[in-house]
Amino acid sequence: MELSQCIALLRKRWPWFVAFTVAGVAAFGVMTYFTTPVYEARAQVFVSLRSSDNTVELMQGGNYTAKQVASYTELVTSPRVLDPVIDELGLDESAGSLAARIQADTPKDTVLINIVVSGEVPTEAAEIADATAQSLSDLVTEIEQPQEGGDSPVELSVVREAAVPTSLVLPNTRLNLLLGGMIGLVVGFGVVLLRERLDTRIRSHEDLRTVTDASVIGMVTYDEHAPDHPLIVEESPQSPRAEALRRVRTNLQFITLDAERRTLVMTSAIPGEGKSTTSINLAITMADAGSRVLLVDADLRRPSVSKYMGLEATVGLTTVLIGRIEFPGAIQPWGNKNLHVLPSGVIPPNPSELLGSARMTELLDQLAAEYDVVIVDTAPLLPVTDAALLARIAGGAVVVVGAGTVHRLQLAEAIYTLETVGAPVHGIVLNRMPADERSGDSYRYYEYEPETPEGPPKGRIGLRQRGIWPGPKPDLPKHRRSGVDSDQRRPPEDHPAQDHGSDLAPASSGMSALEQSGDPTMEQKV
Structure with missing residues (x-):
């Protein structure tokens, strides 16, 4: 690395x-x-020969002493030295255990012996060091005594008595x-x-590069409240996530698609990556930009578009495919006049057969001829084959990748599934990215609160009035109750659903910011 x-x-x-x-x-x-505290006490012994007037004898004695010092050092931990120490101090331990606490060494080119004693009690360690030095001196005097009698020629003198240690060693x-x-x-x-x-989960742009060379057309940050408030472009149009979705919209304009068919199949590798919320918000941003957009809920396994957008789902795609109704009668307007939705309809027992039928191909051709952009939300690629069939019909797909959700092998298998049916990947949207505080600061610099002295209230109050924001409607003053009721999100029975220009269609917050406030700075921002 x-x-x-x-x-x-x-x-x-x-x-x-x-x-x-x-x-x-x-x-x-x-x-x-x-850890048990340990103190060390140090005593020092000097080894010498008794004085002599003969120079030759002094030189010979010095050499003899230097050779004997190593032997005397080894005697320090012998029982003959330590047994008298134990008896003198009344220690409750054997010579072997006491020897483990004593170290003896000789500095190079000296006749000094250092005796170091470790112990838990400072005074006891000092007493043992002094007693050991004296016991060693007595033992050497005894063993070096001549056989014919007289004084020992070797003399050990304690030149440094042990001081009571005050600092811990351990x-x-x-x-x-x-x-x-x-x-x-x-x-x-x-x-x-x-x-x-x-960990093989996809977490960053670099991880994607290990799986596919497809272009990353956008990275959307993670929001734990997205399932409860999926319409982020409507609810928080100036948030970083909304700006990221607008960048996805912009990047999609550079993708080479058939000029006669601008159909975007949105899919993912596994469930839970956010493909449906991405499809909805992408459709809203495109409609806000002036394109006539149709959002098709083709996830016939677990449809969620109608639930998120507050639309009736009993009549929709499946109703059209089985021939019970023509597609204009199943399409419902939402927001401004540019966005329309074709819900899933009743969940059929054979989704793959319906989506792969010739009727579905014909329907996509008809829808592409009626709208500038058709966004098709489909099921994930790995559990079922629905998305691969639609991607083959539409000529490609946009894959939503949930950061921290899908593994590399799963994404690779999903990409391979598309390649197998001859459907290229137009681009990848990296969703659920961890929020970057630095990028969040740059976004907050451009946030603003548009002034709306007249017209329908905006923000969450306006969304509640139009039935987009969940929860009860607030008790507003009479002069602010001009929003469209939530039951007008779809046309009543006496107004055909195919009348896309119905005045009952509520205005989205994105268009109202442009058309109702008339603020030129807002137009530049969007």
């Missing part, structure tokens, strides 16, 4: 790294708290916490890296 990729991973998953680092520090902090709190943080950071990086390698 390159350095840039590591930095990108750190920025993307920094809460994980922080959590693991804090956990490492906490774990080592707990371990430090429960645990080293600062070192432990630093080590815990480093270990936590390394473990966190390993876990995050392993998770990234094992």
Whole structure:
């Protein structure tokens, strides 16, 4: 992994790294708290020969002493040295356990012996160090005594008595916490890296590039309230998600389609990626731009367009396909006069046969001749073949990819399904993208509140009056009750549904911002 990729991973998953680092520090902090404190006391012994007036004897004695120092150092932890110490201090331990607490070493090119004793009690450690040094001196004097009698030629002198230690040797709190943080950071990086390698879900534009070369025509941020408020272009026309959908609309204009058939089949790999809400909002943005748009709910498995848009779904596409009614009688106007909807109709037992029939091909030709753009919302590609059949008829499809929802293998299989039937992918809409705070700031710079001193109220109040916003209507003053009632979202029985210019069609918020307020800055924005 390159350095840039590591930095990108750190920025993307920094809460994980922080959590693991804090956990490492906490774990080592707990371990430090429960670690038994250890003190060290140090005594020092000097090894020498007894004084002599002969220079030659002094040189020979010095060489002898240097050679013997290593042996004397090994004697420090022997039972003959430690047993007297245990008896003198009344210690409740064996010579072996006491030897584990004592270390002896000789600095290079010296005749000094350092005796280091560790213990939980500072005073006890100092007493053991002094007693061990004295016991070693007595033992060397005894074993070095000549056989013919007399004084030992070797003399061990305690040149540094042990001081009572005041600082801990173990645990080293600062070192432990630093080590815990480093270990936590390394473990966190390993876990995050392993998770990234094992997680095959599509999360970014880079992940898409590993699956397909199809153009990404838009990225729409995630909104957890989208299922409850799907008409984001109507409810929050200046939100980042609405702006992203307008960019999708703009990018679709550059896609090479048959000039005589501008039919967009909207689909996804699996359910739950947001294809229906994307189709609805895309249709609204295109209608707001002045195009005559027809939105067809061709998801005959789980239709949702009519539910989201508040339309009657019993008469629709299936009714037309079985020949009970002509398509103008099943189409319902919505919003301004540019947007019309063909609901799904009654769910049939054979959706694939109906959508793949010659009648469906003929119907799409007729609809394409009547409208500037026909947007067809279909079922996901992997569960059923409906979308592949319609994409083949229409000559391609726009695939909605839910970030964090679909896996790479699933998307690859969906793309392959379209390629198998000869339907190209016109573009990909990356939906449910995590919100970027920086881009959110740039959007908020351009947000505005249009002044509407006259005309129907806008925003949520106007949406409630037109039956678009869920919930009860607010109790408004009489001078603001000029909105269209919610029961006028579809024409009554004495007004044929095919009368697309009916005055009962409510105006969408996008067009009302242009036509009713007359604010030129708003026109430039849209």
